Amino acid sequence: MTEGKHIAMFGGDARQLEVVRFLQEAGAQLSLYGFDQLDTVDTSAVKKSWQTADLSNTDAVLLPVSGIQLNGTIESMFSNERVELSLEALKQTPAHCKVFTGIANDTLVKLCHAANRTLIPILDRDDxxxxxxxxxxxxxxxxxxxxxxxxxxxxxxxxxxxxxxxxxxxxxxxxxxxxxxxxxxxxxxxxxxxxxxxxxxxxxxxxxxxxxxxxxxxxxxxxxxxxxxxxxxxxxxxxxxxxxxxxxxxxxxxxxxxxxxxxxxGLPGIVAPKTAGQILAKILSQLLQQNDEEAKGEVS
Amino acid sequence: MTEGKHIAMFGGDARQLEVVRFLQEAGAQLSLYGFDQLDTVDTSAVKKSWQTADLSNTDAVLLPVSGIQLNGTIESMFSNERVELSLEALKQTPAHCKVFTGIANDTLVKLCHAANRTLIPILDRDDxxxxxxxxxxxxxxxxxxxxxxxxxxxxxxxxxxxxxxxxxxxxxxxxxxxxxxxxxxxxxxxxxxxxxxxxxxxxxxxxxxxxxxxxxxxxxxxxxxxxxxxxxxxxxxxxxxxxxxxxxxxxxxxxxxxxxxxxxxGLPGIVAPKTAGQILAKILSQLLQQNDEEAKGEVS
Amino acid sequence: MTEGKHIAMFGGDARQLEVVRFLQEAGAQLSLYGFDQLDTVDTSAVKKSWQTADLSNTDAVLLPVSGIQLNGTIESMFSNERVELSLEALKQTPAHCKVFTGIANDTLVKLCHAANRTLIPILDRDDxxxxxxxxxxxxxxxxxxxxxxxxxxxxxxxxxxxxxxxxxxxxxxxxxxxxxxxxxxxxxxxxxxxxxxxxxxxxxxxxxxxxxxxxxxxxxxxxxxxxxxxxxxxxxxxxxxxxxxxxxxxxxxxxxxxxxxxxxxGLPGIVAPKTAGQILAKILSQLLQQNDEEAKGEVS
Amino acid sequence: MTEGKHIAMFGGDARQLEVVRFLQEAGAQLSLYGFDQLDTVDTSAVKKSWQTADLSNTDAVLLPVSGIQLNGTIESMFSNERVELSLEALKQTPAHCKVFTGIANDTLVKLCHAANRTLIPILDRDDxxxxxxxxxxxxxxxxxxxxxxxxxxxxxxxxxxxxxxxxxxxxxxxxxxxxxxxxxxxxxxxxxxxxxxxxxxxxxxxxxxxxxxxxxxxxxxxxxxxxxxxxxxxxxxxxxxxxxxxxxxxxxxxxxxxxxxxxxxGLPGIVAPKTAGQILAKILSQLLQQNDEEAKGEVS
Ligand SMILES: NC(=O)c1ccc[n+]([C@@H]2O[C@H](COP(=O)([O-])OP(=O)(O)OC[C@H]3O[C@@H](n4cnc5c(N)ncnc54)[C@H](OP(=O)(O)O)[C@@H]3O)[C@@H](O)[C@H]2O)c1
Ligand SMILES: NC(=O)c1ccc[n+]([C@@H]2O[C@H](COP(=O)([O-])OP(=O)(O)OC[C@H]3O[C@@H](n4cnc5c(N)ncnc54)[C@H](OP(=O)(O)O)[C@@H]3O)[C@@H](O)[C@H]2O)c1
Ligand SMILES: NC(=O)c1ccc[n+]([C@@H]2O[C@H](COP(=O)([O-])OP(=O)(O)OC[C@H]3O[C@@H](n4cnc5c(N)ncnc54)[C@H](OP(=O)(O)O)[C@@H]3O)[C@@H](O)[C@H]2O)c1
Ligand SMILES: NC(=O)c1ccc[n+]([C@@H]2O[C@H](COP(=O)([O-])OP(=O)(O)OC[C@H]3O[C@@H](n4cnc5c(N)ncnc54)[C@H](OP(=O)(O)O)[C@@H]3O)[C@@H](O)[C@H]2O)c1
CATH class of the missing domain: 3.40.50.720 (NAD(P)-binding Rossmann-like Domain)
Known part of the structure; x- marks a missing residue:
């Protein structure tokens, strides 16, 4: 169940809005980093500043489709300032916390490795x-x-x-x-x-x-x-x-x-960002649930 | 057979170029009125000025898809000056000459009626x-x-x-x-x-x-x-x-x-002028041929 | 509404069973002539003998897809005896009663003409x-x-x-x-x-x-x-x-x-009698309804 | 190239006839065992008796879609007698000779193993x-x-x-x-x-x-x-x-x-033996060609 899960989202584009909507409906608790210019979210999602991010309670970290840049920053359509996911912040997360991204690069792989957190690049998946x-x-x-x-x-x-x-x-x-x-x-x-x-x-x-x-x-x-x-x-x-x-x-x-x-x-994000976002949201929510079941030893 | 036919074309847009190409290949003799800025036609097509049009030898008059305007002028993408088909010019044509247009309006219907020439609006055709x-x-x-x-x-x-x-x-x-x-x-x-x-x-x-x-x-x-x-x-x-x-x-x-x-x-002319022109060209060339056969009493 | 309508069915094949089922569900009162070997009908349908048919109360007469034979008899898969619709019986029907058949032939046309009843051959319909x-x-x-x-x-x-x-x-x-x-x-x-x-x-x-x-x-x-x-x-x-x-x-x-x-x-009756029957039943029930509305002057 | 290849076919059903036709057109030399009741083959195919089979010159052995029975016999629609491929006969073949079958069973696997010949079950192939x-x-x-x-x-x-x-x-x-x-x-x-x-x-x-x-x-x-x-x-x-x-x-x-x-x-062999045979024939002839190229060290 996604219900009650604490999820930290860092940046993104129009597709991420669908993910936000989907996860909210599923009852997740969202902390949004780099969404300061967005005002269409309801109370279950709280906009926060990445500089003071406290991820100690976080079950999953969501990065944009593009992942993070080689220099470690994260692109966000909804903020003028640059967003970052620091090694310190990531280390604070509980051991079961996973990092979901569209695509991965060396910088991100190293970051997750250093923090000892599982990285899941979802655009690689066949579905x-x-x-x-x-x-x-x-x-x-x-x-x-x-x-x-x-x-x-x-x-x-x-x-x-x-x-x-x-x-x-x-x-x-x-x-x-x-x-x-x-x-x-x-x-x-x-x-x-x-x-x-x-x-x-x-x-x-x-x-x-x-x-x-x-x-x-x-x-x-x-x-x-x-x-x-x-x-x-x-x-x-x-x-x-x-x-x-x-x-x-x-x-x-x-x-x-x-x-x-x-x-x-990048055609999906250009011609059908809403559909592209829904695809991500659907898979993410399945993966979060599996995540959960694994944690509980309920894997079928 | 379109071969050897004398055809007078008045104005038009990109679609007309396909018609020109098609009729040339079929061996027609083309006189082009209102195409002064066009230079991609070979010798079987002669650009002429509508003011001095001599249609006495003409087997068919081709108007653009849009026909003629209510004020009698004809739009042409290939000319800066306005083009016109005068009653006098039309009357000069042989009795068997037909007028082909995309669509017809009152002005055009009256013009052809006055000149006693058959008007064929081809966009009306089911095919x-x-x-x-x-x-x-x-x-x-x-x-x-x-x-x-x-x-x-x-x-x-x-x-x-x-x-x-x-x-x-x-x-x-x-x-x-x-x-x-x-x-x-x-x-x-x-x-x-x-x-x-x-x-x-x-x-x-x-x-x-x-x-x-x-x-x-x-x-x-x-x-x-x-x-x-x-x-x-x-x-x-x-x-x-x-x-x-x-x-x-x-x-x-x-x-x-x-x-x-x-x-x-007007989507056909916008998204696929070449295909739209070929559609017209194909039907026109069938109609010119039938025209011919009728004239010769060979209709099947 | 088909509800409460009195309908007389004369003979038929497997397709007619779908018609029976459909009309029963729609609340019609069925009198079945030539169905003596059928036992899968419930009480809203009464099997009767055509020799003693009383159609004075009948709103519609339904003949098989094949209509009636040139000699006036009607084929029925559900009876060993021959079935017939006599002129006398048909004349007893109220003036608004219509005769529905799959296809019509001269014999049937003459019969309905003689009885002054409207004949509707439904296989002729485009739908x-x-x-x-x-x-x-x-x-x-x-x-x-x-x-x-x-x-x-x-x-x-x-x-x-x-x-x-x-x-x-x-x-x-x-x-x-x-x-x-x-x-x-x-x-x-x-x-x-x-x-x-x-x-x-x-x-x-x-x-x-x-x-x-x-x-x-x-x-x-x-x-x-x-x-x-x-x-x-x-x-x-x-x-x-x-x-x-x-x-x-x-x-x-x-x-x-x-x-x-x-x-x-005759492929529909051979490969998919049930579907073929449903097609007839659906149209019949629409036509019966229109019939009704016309009678009430409610035609739209 | 299939041209000039010596191929021994043992038994089969209607599908095998397409294989015969295809290979003949490709110029193969066919020896047919268990086809005595067939008379539609031309001179490039010679019907022979399996008891006296001499396979010393054979480039490929073709078995039916069903392979061989557990008791070692081979089914043939074109013969009343039972057909067999003996270990002795198979051993006579040149070392490069391969055995093609539709499906394989233990008996066949053991036979080829004993003769040290490659067995290729073609129904297993994805294509x-x-x-x-x-x-x-x-x-x-x-x-x-x-x-x-x-x-x-x-x-x-x-x-x-x-x-x-x-x-x-x-x-x-x-x-x-x-x-x-x-x-x-x-x-x-x-x-x-x-x-x-x-x-x-x-x-x-x-x-x-x-x-x-x-x-x-x-x-x-x-x-x-x-x-x-x-x-x-x-x-x-x-x-x-x-x-x-x-x-x-x-x-x-x-x-x-x-x-x-x-x-x-077994639907392919029932509803479309000709197509099913052509599928086998096309693949067989590709495999025979590859066989050849490998032998010649020309594999691409
Ligand atoms: N423009 C966009 O908006 C957009 C959107 C989605 C994906 N993409 C990109 O599109 C590409 C394809 O993505 P995909 O998801 O379809 O990948 P995929 O499922 O891996 O398909 C690639 C196909 O290419 C074939 N292939 C690879 N090398 C080949 C070669 N040398 N010769 C012949 N065939 C070869 C593979 O055949 P085998 O199976 O025989 O190896 C495979 O069928 C990727 O670069 C992806 O990033 C772009
Ligand atoms: N935008 C473009 O680029 C473009 C290109 C081509 C055509 N068009 C335009 O598209 C329109 C349709 O063209 P078409 O060639 O398809 O014409 P069409 O073949 O005559 O089709 C029109 C359809 O509308 C139905 N209809 C008419 N009045 C109706 C009503 N009150 N209620 C329900 N159905 C009604 C007709 O049904 P019935 O058969 O029951 O009468 C017919 O099937 C025209 O205005 C045409 O000029 C535009
Ligand atoms: N076997 C079965 O189970 C079965 C089931 C249903 C129907 N049928 C039979 O199938 C036949 C067709 O039925 P349908 O409902 O399709 O009829 P339909 O809608 O009237 O179609 C008949 C077609 O034939 C064309 N046509 C007629 N004479 C022609 C000619 N001399 N040259 C070229 N085309 C000609 C018509 O073209 P135009 O539009 O140009 O006139 C029309 O498109 C009928 O005999 C019907 O009884 C048999
Ligand atoms: N009747 C006939 O004439 C005829 C003709 C051709 C073939 N066949 C037979 O048809 C069968 C299928 O042949 P095929 O060529 O399609 O084989 P195939 O390509 O291997 O397909 C079998 C499919 O079954 C799925 N599968 C296997 N076990 C499963 C399970 N427990 N739960 C859910 N899915 C399962 C596989 O899914 P995964 O990819 O997830 O493993 C695979 O997609 C074979 O028995 C074959 O002999 C019969």
Whole structure:
């Protein structure tokens, strides 16, 4: 049960508001650090200053989707001042307290290690990545509509990657009436692509399949659209690269060739912050509950 | 055959360029009036000045999608000067010459009547309206993504109207994972809506069905979202009104209630001018051919 | 309201049982003629003998889906004796009494005319035909699976006709992963077929499109698969003809050519009598209600 | 390349004929053991007697989908006599020769071990299982249509399992218009089920979700529909159990309760032997080629 839990939230963006709302409804006691400019919270959430944070009673610490910066500060849309989670503050927490973040970096890993607290990066989870793939795909749809003068319907769309994001992107463009071609490398992925109703091709064979597509959407976090491949593509092709920075495209070379290629990171937070926040909130509240059950030795 | 036909085009926007391209490839002889700032046409198309237009040899006159203005002038994206089709010029055309326009108004109807030339408003055609419903629906998708902070997937969407546009809009939002409710009034429409996999409701019963939708898309060219109905809707609902001006929504009252309601006319020309132009070009070229066959008494 | 209405049912098959159930729940008073072998009805339905039928109190007469035979008798699955609706009996009904049947023939039309009672053939209605197209399409699926040694998925399927049945058949086979080609003749149908995601062709051009299909499903009640067309088809093609007798196929010639062609009438009653009965029951009960409202002058 | 390869086929059913056809077209030299009643093969395939089999030249041995029996014999639809693959014969093969089978059992494993030859059970492969899931799902559709009196459209269908078969079964019934509920146990499966558009539930929570379904299709090879669960289900529910023998249902108890439950093994070979054969043939020919490349040290 989330009820009665003490949770300390440090910074964040619009998505965090959904988390606040969700946890409040679930009866959690929230202490908000770096939310001074926010006034839409009710009494179960108390805005506090991070400098004087007392976490001795805290069951869970929530960091933003972006985690903490390399220099240790935390971004917050709801405050002008910088927010920080100090090692001292974290050490004050009870031993069972866990630190939840969207993504983790070295700084955060070290901090939690030093404080001997468990760190849980929730964007790594398969279920979160799958739910996030939905706003990502809708963001890709929006970008394609904005950047073409023809319809997605009847266009030829190549999707690179049949992972958590690629599956959803393929479904979405196919649903809109595009002819969808999906590039993957495992034989079971190629079989599933065909079963689902798309055309499959092996990524080792991209040159033969990308030369006449209208739109190419990359979801593979690897150098896919290299010089060799880009050279074989039509200059009319629009490339949307969803893989996280630096993406899978040689953007400089694409520009030289006159190919429009767009790196589009962070779409869930841009096109559907509310949904993205709800995804986090739902998983967080499940994890908090499991946390609890484990503490009580009730794990099923 | 379009080959060898003399066609006079007066003004237009990006869509007309597709028509030019298509007709050129089909071997037509084009005279372009009001295209002075355009330089992407080859020799089979000759830019001319409308003041000195000689249409005595012309098999067909093409007007823009918007037709002519009430004051008789014609809009052109490719010229700074105003363009006109005078009665005198039209009278010079051979008797078999037809006038093709997107939409017609009184001024145009009278002009053609006075010149005794057949007027063909092609946007009225069912096939054109159905093909145009595709970019319209994609435009609606773009607007919804831009104007919400949640995903279309899993949202509740009401579509009003099961005509040429409504069918496509419903298919599109359903394909994206929305729960689609469609309002119509004929029993056969209600049956088809259910068969296709959506939930149907009778438009006389809107109040019971619109009060909890996230998004309401109107395609009915009638006063549908009146004060009475708007009052029953949640202020969180986004209204996209696709019906042509003035739309089916009491926009003033919606604003008073704090409901976001957007009139979104002319989407095909905005989101997919190339596709929209190709739709026109394809139909025009079929019609020119039929025209020909009729003239030759070869109609099948 | 169906409540309290006196309804006389004459004969029928499994579908009629759903009608009985539905009307009983709605509070109607049923007199059942030709149901002597049925024992699953409760007290609100009374089994009677047609020879001594007294219809003087009857608000509606319900005939089976098949109506009455040319010789005036009525088929019943629930009786060994023949059932009849005599002119005398029908004349006894109050003037407002209507006769509902699935389909009508000359004999029935004359009978009602002679008795001066309104005859309503409900299978003619668009909504009923659309709802019935669902079990029809599922029946076609079953027949195709039974009569081929390959999957529907990835096969090439031609559907002839884009009417109430054809639309549903096309949707169903496309949903199962077939490559669907639909033949129609109106330009708006051809446009809608493409918008929905299938390939369209004009029925005047069948020869070019049927020569390599795996499966051809006809829904057009006209001579479509004539000698000329059959000759161009592969002998491996399976033909399922859904058009009502005699179908649209030259079956004799198909057999000579070694083409497997199956006339498949009455699928709803065969594969889903319960659903087919519910469709009838739902519409009947709407019609009875309207009937009532009209009588009371309450028609909206 | 399959060209020029010597392949010995031992027994099989209709599926093997597709394999024969495919390999012949690919230029393989086939020796057929246990095909004496078959006469549709051309000269590149030679029917031989297994008693005098000389496999000294053989690059690959192909066994049927069912492999060999526990007593060492091999089933063949095309012969009245029993067929056998003796240890002596197998030992004669060159060291690089591999043995391909659909499924393997102890007898076969021991045989290959004794002969020191690699055994490749191809039905275990993910790609083969995914392709086979298509005829399996179509078989399930056929069985459901045959065993219900209502349509799949609008019915409530529970699918247990989100593996290679369950994904396809869910897609297929959803495509036909059913309301699909899928039971799985991993959080990423539950997320993907929702993203795809179905309702998900945890298999630990079956009782709450199976009590009002029309159809329950099990694909989980474990005891799922136990007494406890069956007791909570409606006696109108149809159970189709696709899991391999003995299935996941307590069939005896289901019968006691009056629940119709059908174990439906081997559907691909029953409803679409040709497709099932082509799946095997395609993979076999890929594997033979890889085999070759490995032998030549050309593996990529
Ligand atoms: N732009 C946004 O808003 C946004 C949103 C969400 C995610 N992302 C990013 O999108 C990317 C994909 O995320 P995901 O969740 O879909 O990851 P994922 O589930 O791991 O999928 C990645 C896919 O790439 C394939 N792959 C990797 N290397 C490959 C190679 N060299 N050749 C062929 N295929 C290869 C993998 O195939 P195998 O299974 O064969 O290894 C896998 O299917 C990540 O960079 C993620 O950060 C961006
Ligand atoms: N925004 C854009 O970019 C864009 C693009 C294309 C079209 N449009 C506009 O969209 C509108 C619809 O176009 P369309 O091509 O879909 O027209 P349509 O095919 O004629 O469809 C209109 C539908 O509205 C229904 N309807 C009319 N009055 C009604 C009422 N009082 N109650 C319930 N239903 C009613 C009709 O139903 P019945 O069949 O029962 O009469 C019909 O199904 C038009 O105003 C058109 O100009 C806008
Ligand atoms: N087997 C069964 O179990 C079963 C079940 C239901 C119905 N049926 C039968 O199926 C048939 C179709 O029923 P339905 O309800 O779909 O009828 P429908 O709605 O009238 O559709 C018939 C279609 O055929 C087209 N058509 C007619 N003549 C044509 C021609 N010469 N060339 C091209 N197209 C032509 C019509 O096109 P236009 O719009 O251009 O005229 C229309 O789209 C009927 O015979 C019906 O009795 C059988
Ligand atoms: N009837 C036919 O014609 C036919 C055709 C093909 C296959 N089959 C049979 O169908 C069955 C499934 O085949 P498949 O290829 O789909 O296998 P699969 O890919 O391994 O899928 C099995 C699924 O069952 C789940 N599962 C296993 N134990 C579970 C449990 N206790 N609770 C909840 N989920 C559980 C697994 O989930 P996790 O991923 O969470 O482990 C997995 O998703 C096999 O028995 C196979 O032989 C029959």
């Amino acid at each position: 979160v990545a799958i739910f996030n793939s939905i706003p990502t795909a809708e963001g890709a749809v929006m970008m394609v509509i904005q950047n073409t003068d023809y319809t997605i319907h009847s266009s030829k769309v190549a999707v690179l990657g049949w992972g958590r994001t690629g599956i959803t992107v393929a479904r979405t463009f196919h649903a809109l009436g595009a002819n969808v071609f999906v590039g993957a490398r495992s034989s079971s992925h190629l079989a599933r692509i065909e079963e689902t109703g798309y055309t499959s091709f092996h990524t080792s064979d991209m040159q033969a399949h990308l030369n006449d597509v209208n739109i190419c959407i990359n979801t593979i976090p690897d150098q896919m659209l290299t010089k060799d491949i880009l050279q074989t593509m039509s200059t009319n092709t629009l490339i949307i690269d969803l893989a996280s920075k630096p993406g899978g495209t040689d953007f400089k070379y694409a520009e030289e060739l006159g190919l429009k290629a767009i790196l589009a990171p | 054109v309206a159905i093909f145009n419903s595709i970019p319209t629906a994609e435009g609606a998708v773009m607007m919804v993504i831009q104007n919400t902070d949640y995903t279309i997937h899993s949202s509740k969407v009401a579509v009003l109207g099961w005509g040429r546009t409504g069918i496509t809009v419903a298919r599109t939002f359903h394909a994206l994972g929305a729960n689609v409710f469609v309002g119509a009034r004929s029993s056969s429409h209600l049956a088809r809506i259910e068969e296709t996999g959506y939930t149907s409701f009778h438009t006389s019963d809107m109040q019971a069905h619109l009060n909890d939708v996230n998004i309401c898309i109107n395609t009915i060219p009638d006063q549908m979202l009146t004060k009475d109905i708007l009052q029953t809707m949640s202020t969180n609902t986004l209204i996209i009104d696709l019906a042509s001006k003035p739309g089916g929504t009491d926009f003033k009252y919606a604003e008073e209630l704090g409901l976001k309601a957007i009139l979104a006319p | 009923v035909a659309i709802f019935n197209s669902i079990p029809t399409a599922e029946g076609a699926v079953m027949m195709v699976i039974q009569n081929t040694d390959y999957t529907i998925h990835s096969s090439k399927v031609a559907v002839l006709g884009w009417g109430r049945t054809g639309i549903t058949v096309a949707r169903t086979f496309h949903a199962l992963g077939a490559n669907v080609f639909v033949g129609a003749r109106s330009s708006s149908h051809l446009a809608r077929i493409e918008e929905t995601g299938y390939t369209s062709f004009h029925t005047s051009d069948m020869q070019a499109h049927l020569n390599d299909v795996n499966i051809c499903i006809n829904t057009i009640p006209d001579q479509m698969l004539t000698k000329d067309i059959l000759q161009t088809m592969s002998t491996n093609t399976l033909i399922i003809d859904l058009a009502s007798k005699p179908g649209g196929t030259d079956f004799k010639y198909a057999e000579e050519l070694g083409l497997k062609a199956i006339l498949a009438p | 083969v299982a995914i392709f086979n899931s298509i005829p399996t799902a179509e078989g399930a559709v056929m069985m459901v249509i045959q065993n219900t009196d209502y349509t799949i459209h609008s019915s409530k269908v529970a699918v247990l399992g989100w593996g290679r078969t369950g994904i396809t079964v869910a897609r297929t019934f959803h495509a036909l218009g059913a309301n699909v509920f899928v039971g799985a146990r991993s959080s990423s499966h539950l997320a993907r089920i929702e993203e795809t558009g179905y309702t998900s539930f945890h298999t630990s929570d079956m009782q709450a979700h199976l009590n009002d379904v029309n159809i329950c299709i099990n694909t989980i090879p474990d005891q799922m529909l136990t007494k406890d669960i069956l007791q909570t289900m409606s006696t109108n529910t149809l159970i189709i159990d696709l899991a391999s023998k003995p299935g996941g249902t307590d069939f005896k108890y289901a019968e006691e309760l009056g629940l119709k439950a059908i174990l439906a093994p």
